[in-house]
Amino acid sequence: MSSIRYSVIVPAFRENGNIRALVTRIFGALAQVNSPVNPAEVEVIIVDDNSRDGSVETVEGLRREGYNVRIIVRTTERGLSSAVVRGFREAQGDSMLCMDADLQHPPEYVPAMLASMSPTKQFALGTRYAAGVEIDEGWPLYRRVISSGARMLALPLTSASDPMSGFFGIRKETFLKARNLNSDGFKIALDLLVKCAIPGDAIAEVPFSFGVRAEGESKLTGKVMIRYLEQLAELYWYSFSSLIVFAAILLFVVFVLLARSVLSSYGGLDGKAQSKY
Ligand SMILES: Nc1nc2c(ncn2[C@@H]2O[C@H](COP(=O)(O)OP(=O)(O)O[C@H]3O[C@H](CO)[C@@H](O)[C@H](O)[C@@H]3O)[C@@H](O)[C@H]2O)c(=O)[nH]1
Numbered sequence: 001m002s003s004i005r006y007s008v009i010v011p012a013f014r015e016n017g018n019i020r021a022l023v024t025r026i027f028g029a030l031a032q033v034n035s036p037v038n039p040a041e042v043e044v045i046i047v048d049d050n051s052r053d054g055s056v057e058t059v060e061g062l063r064r065e066g067y068n069v070r071i072i073v074r075t076t077e078r079g080l081s082s083a084v085v086r087g088f089r090e091a092q093g094d095s096m097l098c099m100d101a102d103l104q105h106p107p108e109y110v111p112a113m114l115a116s117m118s119p120t121k122q123f124a125l126g127t128r129y130a131a132g133v134e135i136d137e138g139w140p141l142y143r144r145v146i147s148s149g150a151r152m153l154a155l156p157l158t159s160a161s162d163p164m165s166g167f168f169g170i171r172k173e174t175f176l177k178a179r180n181l182n183s184d185g186f187k188i189a190l191d192l193l194v195k196c197a198i199p200g201d202a203i204a205e206v207p208f209s210f211g212v213r214a215e216g217e218s219k220l221t222g223k224v225m226i227r228y229l230e231q232l233a234e235l236y237w238y239s240f241s242s243l244i245v246f247a248a249i250l251l252f253v254v255f256v257l258l259a260r261s262v263l264s265s266y267g268g269l270d271g272k273a274q275s276k277y
């Protein structure tokens with residue numbers, strides 16, 4: 001039987017410059033005396049989309065040094081969300097964490113994030129919206145505006161305070177129940193929260209200070225933002241379709257009643273409409 005209880009999944013595209021620091025800092029944090037999680041029970045899985053930038057060699061080197069890390073290289077698929085889903089499927093742990101490779105999600109929070117999941121807390125969420133939490137001042141203003149807008153649009157869908165943080169965990173048993181996941185774009189956490197119907201009291205929120213990217217560039221493009229809006233429309237429909245259909249029928253009935261009363265006030269409904277003038 002596997003001794004792995006926790007899996008850390010890292011979607012990565014051209015992140016060779018960050019992988020060594022990420023992995024050594026994760027295991028360094030787990031090795032601290034006050035860590036609530038035993039490092040021997042943790043695996044790290046990098047899901048790379050054929051970056052061919054030396055990431056594979058870096059991971060091999062780390063393995064030789066004794067770190068429990070492996071890399072899955074996808075050659076036919078692309079995208080952050082689908083990479084995370086692939087990692088979750090391959091994970092051996094019961095508690096699975098997703099984090100970015102670029103150190104914007106500080107590895108020092110990994111032990112607390114992993115330990116916060118339990119049979120009653122099926123979802124862990126790193127949140128940037130809690131008292132005393134800071135966002136690095138180097139994070140550009142336009143990204144803050146986009147992030148706040150995206151968060152507000154998701155408010156009707158979940159009570160989670162920061163479904164956009166990208167730093168989140170889920171228990172395998174809940175993940176396996178998810179149906180019709182949307183693996184496009186960046187917002188897999190929101191999709192899981194909605195489609196697994198995670199109630200507020202099953203979410204362990206862990207405040208964390210959001211950093212700036214260490215090496216390389218962000219892959220969040222305009223196309224990714226449009227995908228987000230499409231995904232929101234799908235999730236609104238998923239969550240509120242009966243309400244939307246009910247409201248549409250109600251509007252239709254009101255419209256018909258109004259039209260009838262307008263027409264009858266002109267005597268036009270039975271074809272006997274006569275102008276007095
Ligand atoms: N495998 C794979 N990984 C990808 C891809 N695109 C991005 N990634 C990886 O996904 C992580 C996040 O990508 P970034 O390009 O750094 O995104 P960001 O703009 O910093 O956005 C992040 O932070 C936001 C919070 O403001 C999050 O909302 C967002 O989900 C993401 O975590 C990085 O590890 C990156 O390598 C892809 O197509 N394939």
Ligand SMILES: [Mg+2]
Pocket residue numbers: 100102104213218
């Ligand atoms: Mg980033």
